[in-house]
Amino acid sequence: MTDLTEDSSLADLQNLPYWLPGEHPIKSEPAGESNMNLVLRIQTSHRNLIIKQSKPYVRKYPQIPAPVDRIEVEYRFLQEIARDAWIKDRVPKVVFFDAESHILIMEDLGKGLDFSKIYSGEKTLTEDEIIQLVDFLSRMHGLKVDEFPVNMKMRLLNHEHLFQFPFLEENGFDLDTIQSGLQALSLTYKRDVQLKEKLKLLGDRYLSPGKVLIHGDFYPGSWLDVSSGIKIIDPEFGFLGEPEFDLGIFLAHLDLAQQPELLRGSILSAYSNPLDLQLVGQFQGMEILRRLIGIAQLPLTLTLSQKAKLLRKGKYLILN
Structure with a gap:
């Protein structure tokens, strides 16, 4: 080997x-x-x-x-x-x-950068880039796929860091090493029984079988900007699941990157398959929370008050 x-x-x-x-x-x-x-x-x-x-x-x-x-x-x-x-x-x-x-x-698709610069404000997604990304999801989710690996080991690994670890009060990860005051801010969400009950149900749904091929990690680090256009990489978290997961992750990262609100509407209006918008919002809220208070941190330039506002939005989306 x-x-x-x-x-x-x-x-x-x-x-x-x-x-x-x-x-x-x-x-x-x-x-x-x-x-x-x-x-x-x-x-x-x-x-x-x-x-x-x-x-x-x-x-x-x-x-x-x-x-x-x-x-x-x-x-x-x-x-x-x-x-x-x-x-x-x-x-x-x-x-x-x-x-x-x-x-x-x-x-080799050619040397290019992913879209991580949207987090620092160095880049703003254009309407054309949004359309390319949404078209990819629409076509992928519309494929008829009869058999695909369950990928349960990867889903269980992801499940822990999406729905569990970030919300443990004593998880050994001191968020003040990321930003002073973030640890105290996180306790509101780690101690929220109703929120954690909803996350449990949402996590169970993530682990349940679905019928649509999804990418499973559709965020700016998986979008490659090369001379021939946007390419999508790193689908190792893919499985037959629910399309709302990919859309929720997509929308959450626009929030985390403080992208223009107009782009969010463009995504949902351009997507061509049926959607449960409430479920999209719940996955969106989960991703906002876990990226802010979990171990999978992003190169964000947000102030503590901006993170507090986003955390409140994430909770609202999950509970409502």
């Missing part, structure tokens, strides 16, 4: 059994800040590739175990949605999959 690292030498890479006849790697570098997996950008004598390998832990938080077969879910996801020609052009093309070594090799 092949075990890659960010420091893997060109000689180590040359020994991999994935190359074309006469092909050899000539440059290797990390491909951005991946949270979950090791991701390398490889330039060879013939082409440019992305090599992704899953490990039995979260790359950004090695102390958190993670199912190593998540890379197979990503492979299956990319294969499934490639049936739609429009979507196929907006995700990486699979070049090779090695199940034993948990390695997925894809075409």
Whole structure:
């Protein structure tokens, strides 16, 4: 079994059994800040590739175990949605999959940035970008998918950090290390029995089987801005679930990034499939709360009072 690292030498890479006849790697570098997996950008004598390998832990938080077969879910996801020609052009093309070594090799979409700069105010989403993102969700959710991995291990890992850990009063994570005063602010939500009861029901729904293929982590870190347009990456949290989850996550990150209110209406009006808007709002509220008081922090530039306002909004969306 092949075990890659960010420091893997060109000689180590040359020994991999994935190359074309006469092909050899000539440059290797990390491909951005991946949270979950090791991701390398490889330039060879013939082409440019992305090599992704899953490990039995979260790359950004090695102390958190993670199912190593998540890379197979990503492979299956990319294969499934490639049936739609429009979507196929907006995700990486699979070049090779090695199940034993948990390695997925894809075409290199080109050097680009994700959309994380919207959190700092350096970027505002345009109406055209919103339409591209919503079109992707509409088409993906409209696909007829009969079989897909349940992906329950990844969902259970995600469930803990979406619906449970952020709301434990004693979880060992001091939010004052993120921003002074945030720990005290969080206690209102960690001690709210009604809120936690609603989150329990919402979490059970997240773990229940659905009929729609969803991305499972549709936030700005999964949107890549390259010269040919917006590409969608990192679908390892995908499963057959409810489309409201993807839409709720999408809307929550517009709130967290303080994007113009007008864009929120554009998303819901452009989406072309039936929706339970109350459920969208509940998932939206959950994501706002967990991103502010959970371990999966974002590069936000919000003041404490701005976070307090968002926390109140998140609670309202969940309870109402």
